[in-house]
Amino acid sequence: LYNDTVMDHFMNPRNVGELENPDGTGVYGSPVCGDMMQVQVKIEDDIIKDAKFKTFGCGSAIASSSMATEMIIGKPVEEALEITNKTIIDELGGLPPVKVHCSVLADHAIKSAIYDYAQKN
């Protein structure tokens, strides 16, 4: 059902936790399954220096957020905003169709964290 990349990011998720002084925090709840995702970002000179996520969500949500945070760290904010749940799924090498909503959770939480930063600045 799940490929090796998805399993790796599920079993050894990157960037789990919370940041001490986040510049932006985003929370998003899935209307499909009710799961919540929190993403926090550290931003300096418009570059995403660090990102962490926290969820009670399923394996696909964990794998998607692990991959998505890896994708945005080191990127300018503008480029990070171009990431969609489709590009997350592509990087993961695919997700079963029923689990697409889990990658949307990661996508939306990241965008909401960046908007939180933008509003504060």
Place this chain on the structure above:
Amino acid sequence: LYNDTVMDHFMNPRNVGELENPDGTGVYGSPVCGDMMQVQVKIEDDIIKDAKFKTFGCGSAIASSSMATEMIIGKPVEEALEITNKTIIDELGGLPPVKVHCSVLADHAIKSAIYDYAQKN
């Protein structure tokens, strides 16, 4: 959002894994979120001697299955079949309404494992 019992069963789930020679194996996929749950049971003299679960599901699914397997181990098959997702949620001290479908996953996978055993015997 989640009480201490739910968090405990999520952080330290009981009975995770697979049995070596299961007497029954049940798999159930949630139509709500797409998550899957596998439950295996060891049955001797109509008593559930052991049970293990495996899931890619969310924290609520993990907590529900951890609690549900604890509830059936040591019970006669007939009593185990009386367990519903409502009794699992009661034992957990409650789940948010949006997460009720995750406890259904545990309930159905257990029943399907017992039916698998019954069909083989």
